[in-house]
Amino acid sequence: MSARSTTEDHGPRRIEAGAPPERYARGWHCLGLASGFKDGKPHGIEAFGTELVAFQAAGTGELHVLNAYCPHMGGNLAHGTVKGDALACPFHDWRWAGNGKCAGIPYAHRVPPRARTRAWTTLEENGQLFVWYDPQGTPPPEGVTIPRIEGAFSDEWSDWTWNSIRIDGSHCREIVDNVVDMAHFFYVHNSFPTYFKNVFEGHVASQYMESDPREDMTAADTLSAQGRLRSEASYHGPSYMIDHLWTEVGGATAETVLINCHYPVSPDAFVLQYGALVKKLPGMTDEAAAQAAAQAAEGLATGFEEDVEIWLSKTRIDNPLLCDQDGPVYQLRRWYEQFYVDVEDVRPEMTDRFEFEIDTERAVRVWRDEVDANLARRAQSAQR
Ligand code: FES
Numbered sequence: 001m002s003a004r005s006t007t008e009d010h011g012p013r014r015i016e017a018g019a020p021p022e023r024y025a026r027g028w029h030c031l032g033l034a035s036g037f038k039d040g041k042p043h044g045i046e047a048f049g050t051e052l053v054a055f056q057a058a059g060t061g062e063l064h065v066l067n068a069y070c071p072h073m074g075g076n077l078a079h080g081t082v083k084g085d086a087l088a089c090p091f092h093d094w095r096w097a098g099n100g101k102c103a104g105i106p107y108a109h110r111v112p113p114r115a116r117t118r119a120w121t122t123l124e125e126n127g128q129l130f131v132w133y134d135p136q137g138t139p140p141p142e143g144v145t146i147p148r149i150e151g152a153f154s155d156e157w158s159d160w161t162w163n164s165i166r167i168d169g170s171h172c173r174e175i176v177d178n179v180v181d182m183a184h185f186f187y188v189h190n191s192f193p194t195y196f197k198n199v200f201e202g203h204v205a206s207q208y209m210e211s212d213p214r215e216d217m218t219a220a221d222t223l224s225a226q227g228r229l230r231s232e233a234s235y236h237g238p239s240y241m242i243d244h245l246w247t248e249v250g251g252a253t254a255e256t257v258l259i260n261c262h263y264p265v266s267p268d269a270f271v272l273q274y275g276a277l278v279k280k281l282p283g284m285t286d287e288a289a290a291q292a293a294a295q296a297a298e299g300l301a302t303g304f305e306e307d308v309e310i311w312l313s314k315t316r317i318d319n320p321l322l323c324d325q326d327g328p329v330y331q332l333r334r335w336y337e338q339f340y341v342d343v344e345d346v347r348p349e350m351t352d353r354f355e356f357e358i359d360t361e362r363a364v365r366v367w368r369d370e371v372d373a374n375l376a377r378r379a380q381s382a383q384r
């Protein structure tokens with residue numbers, strides 16, 4: 001072995017990209033706005049490598065989620081009909097109750113006593129429908145829940161906007177990585193982070209960020225066009241992020257709540273969903289609030305499109321090569337790992353409190369120079 005190869009030259013870094021995990025993250029997953037499922041029809045959802053069906057019981061008004069494939073002969077309940085509190089299969093009209101029990105077979109003398117399909121544990125919170133996923137079949141532990149967002153229940157706030165996009169060819173770890181990725185906010189999202197801190201603890205991973213608008217970008221190019229932005233964003237479990245935002249607009253502070261959530265479809269596909277709520281400013285009409293929320297949603301859409309463009313051409317990377325101004329990618333992934341192992345294999349380093357604040361001094365200086373150079377170039381070409 002030559003001395004050279006052991007001391008300074010280790011050769012080019014090789015990207016390690018194992019296959020994405022076959023299993024899906026344990027936790028609450030948001031399937032969308034609850035109101036979207038309350039139209040009297042069953043809704044098929046491709047998730048967790050299978051198909052689910054969500055429906056509202058006509059009598060009780062409760063939302064239920066079952067496996068879509070009927071255990072009788074495999075009919076797809078998403079193509080069935082809600083009859084009373086049960087969902088009727090389109091194939092032979094077996095009736096399935098929200099708890100998974102077969103509630104009736106009209107043409108049979110009796111229901112086989114063990115006739116049962118899988119009913120998923122659901123939760124309705126913040127006007128959204130959630131299912132609990134755990135491959136070990138354990139119910140959600142106490143304290144692992146979705147926090148209530150007051151604005152979702154208040155007349156002082158707009159209604160939710162809601163959008164979803166399916167991303168094929170990527171594992172959802174890509175979106176979770178964003179939690180610690182300060183630099184991409186400048187390069188991909190055209191915003192200018194000036195403060196950036198992460199805290200991970202238990203099943204919650206948070207990002208605290210302050211950013212300025214980039215003066216060299218037009219309003220359409222940037223997420224934080226209006227003014228200085230303060231953001232407190234937390235993943236509550238593997239897939240549901242609540243982001244509280246405060247923006248300066250003309251002397252007033254606008255308050256926005258964004259949801260960024262996803263559920264896995266297969267090991268390399270997921271559905272990204274996002275929504276916005278805007279607090280009405282004094283004297284703001286419902287229409288104006290709805291418009292402000294729509295605008296926030298549009299900014300979100302732009303942001304996600306920018307991320308998606310990167311994901312579509314990037315590779316999975318298990319061993320990112322980091323510099324001193326990058327956030328704690330490895331620690332975040334260790335936190336994220338807790339959702340992919342059996343409960344008894346969750347280790348303290350996955351859940352122990354971890355805090356990291358990036359010293360943004362150098363990045364801010366370099367970015368300021370880049371923005372100034374862009375502005376100077378623009379002014380020059382305008383003079384010609
Ligand atoms: S397959 Fe569903 S009732 Fe026969």
Ligand SMILES: [Fe+2]
Nearest residue numbers: 178184189307
């Ligand atoms: Fe991003």
